[in-house]
Amino acid sequence: MRKNYERALKALQDEVLVMASMVERSISLSIEALKKRDLELARQIIAEDENINQKRFDIEEQCVELIATQQPMAGDLRVIIAILNMLVDLERIGDHSEGIAKIAIMIGDEPPIKPLIDLPRMAEKACQMLRESMDAFVNRDVPLAKKICDDDEEVDALYEQVFRELLIIMAENPKTIGRATRLIWVAHNLERSADRITNICERVVFIATGHMEDIGASKY
Amino acid sequence: MNQVSMVTVNNKNNANVQPEGEARLRMENVNLYYGEFHAVKDISLDISSSSITAIIGPSGCGKSSLLRLFNRMNDLIPSARIEGLVEFDGVDIYQPGIDVVELRKRVGMVFQKPNPFPMSIYDNVCFGPRRHGIRNKRALDDIVEKSLIQAALWDEVKDKLDQSGLSISGGQQQRLCIARVLAVEPEVILMDEPCSALDPIATLKIEDLMRTLSASYTIVIVTHNMQQAARVSDMTAFLMVGDDRAGMLVEYGQTSEIFTNPKNKKTEDYITGRFG
Numbered sequence: 389m390r391k392n393y394e395r396a397l398k399a400l401q402d403e404v405l406v407m408a409s410m411v412e413r414s415i416s417l418s419i420e421a422l423k424k425r426d427l428e429l430a431r432q433i434i435a436e437d438e439n440i441n442q443k444r445f446d447i448e449e450q451c452v453e454l455i456a457t458q459q460p461m462a463g464d465l466r467v468i469i470a471i472l473n474m475l476v477d478l479e480r481i482g483d484h485s486e487g488i489a490k491i492a493i494m495i496g497d498e499p500p501i502k503p504l505i506d507l508p509r510m511a512e513k514a515c516q517m518l519r520e521s522m523d524a525f526v527n528r529d530v531p532l533a534k535k536i537c538d539d540d541e542e543v544d545a546l547y548e549q550v551f552r553e554l555l556i557i558m559a560e561n562p563k564t565i566g567r568a569t570r571l572i573w574v575a576h577n578l579e580r581s582a583d584r585i586t587n588i589c590e591r592v593v594f595i596a597t598g599h600m601e602d603i604g605a606s607k608y
Numbered sequence: 609m610n611q612v613s614m615v616t617v618n619n620k621n622n623a624n625v626q627p628e629g630e631a632r633l634r635m636e637n638v639n640l641y642y643g644e645f646h647a648v649k650d651i652s653l654d655i656s657s658s659s660i661t662a663i664i665g666p667s668g669c670g671k672s673s674l675l676r677l678f679n680r681m682n683d684l685i686p687s688a689r690i691e692g693l694v695e696f697d698g699v700d701i702y703q704p705g706i707d708v709v710e711l712r713k714r715v716g717m718v719f720q721k722p723n724p725f726p727m728s729i730y731d732n733v734c735f736g737p738r739r740h741g742i743r744n745k746r747a748l749d750d751i752v753e754k755s756l757i758q759a760a761l762w763d764e765v766k767d768k769l770d771q772s773g774l775s776i777s778g779g780q781q782q783r784l785c786i787a788r789v790l791a792v793e794p795e796v797i798l799m800d801e802p803c804s805a806l807d808p809i810a811t812l813k814i815e816d817l818m819r820t821l822s823a824s825y826t827i828v829i830v831t832h833n834m835q836q837a838a839r840v841s842d843m844t845a846f847l848m849v850g851d852d853r854a855g856m857l858v859e860y861g862q863t864s865e866i867f868t869n870p871k872n873k874k875t876e877d878y879i880t881g882r883f884g
Binding site for chain 2: 462463
């Protein structure tokens with residue numbers, strides 16, 4: 389009945405998926421840059437974060453325009469309000485990846501203090517959570533959204549593990565303190581990213597049920 | 609907004625949330641027929657005092673018929689027949705011996721098209737009070753001033769009270785009609801599409817006036833304009849036509865809930881513009 393409006397609402401949601409895939413790529417490439425000491429790639433991630441920021445503003449503008457011109461109600465209104473919140477989280481995850489890329493540049497060609505195993509695992513888990521959060525968003529899947537929030541505990545556990553391990557390395561050899569601290573920052577960026585994904589899941593629950601609830605209280 | 613905060617679930621129909629507290633107007637299992645035509649089917653609805661209740665729904669779903677049940681305006685249609693209970697302050701208004709003139713004084717009505725009488729602004733407002741026996745010029749002056757102030761029209765017409773009620777703008781005419789209702793000191797004001805003939809600015813003025821009046825009056829409004837229902841009302845009732853062509857209540861609840869998280873799929877489809 390309101391074909392153009394329906395089309396605009398669909399396009400808006402597709403744009404969120406596009407932004408999420410940009411963010412996912414940024415997370416996984418930032419860890420890649422760190423692992424492979426690829427400074428060129430790190431610089432590319434930093435530059436591309438601008439695109440993510442711009443995407444956020446573009447989608448936000450679409451939301452404002454739909455509200456102003458179409459007066460969306462009920463479920464449609466909830467989708468748009470949820471998207472406005474999800475954009476903030478996605479954009480911030482992009483900043484966390486950019487942060488990791490900056491750390492990769494800071495570390496430069498300093499000798500590694502340990503092989504990177506848990507940090508890539510954290511990044512991989514965060515990427516998986518992000519992909520699933522978008523599945524939950526598309527399908528209005530409340531059980532999946534809640535499951536993703538539970539998965540955040542895995543990321544928290546890895547963070548804890550990385551933290552302890554680096555603490556021991558620093559205690560054993562104070563010369564590593566600078567490098568180890570930077571790796572803790574990386575872990576923190578990933579942990580915060582996963583927390584942001586649980587926020588996105590809360591918005592999915594809001595779209596589906598109309599209720600706002602805190603379902604992903606992180607340990608950190 | 610003066611939201612009705614306390615609500616209870618009506619056991620008769622889970623989609624319907626009735627306002628808690630004193631029900632000024634009450635309908636219980638009401639059916640309305642025009643001859644063979646079943647216009648309103650089995651509606652139960654409580655309306656609490658000092659609130660605005662909006663009745664929304666597609667054309668022909670029985671909104672206006674439902675509204676007119678509250679002051680027996682349907683009596684004027686010879687084939688109309690009603691079943692069920694309609695109460696005002698606990699009194700069955702369809703029981704024998706009810707003074708319908710008195711009822712309509714207490715439950716006033718504003719119509720779709722502004723309908724000032726072809727007489728001066730002053731006489732329009734005085735019309736009701738005079739019919740009810742008030743002759744004293746000073747008392748009538750007071751009523752005119754008070755009613756026009758309440759209707760947010762005084763400042764615009766105070767210097768031309770002797771001009772025809774038909775000489776002012778559409779929005780002003782509708783506020784004059786509201787002043788005319790207020791002049792007989794009603795307790796409930798029924799409004800049947802009061803803004804549909806008005807421009808957007810005049811509409812917003814009437815809506816603002818409604819919010820002000822809702823502190824002292826119980827207002828029930830029928831509107832085609834969903835945004836208007838969302839803007840002004842505390843409670844919203846959504847009606848639609850059933851398979852048997854009779855108007856039925858689909859969902860009743862707090863306006864804030866109905867417009868953000870309706871319980872019934874049909875309500876959702878209607879207010880998001882997917883049907884109707």
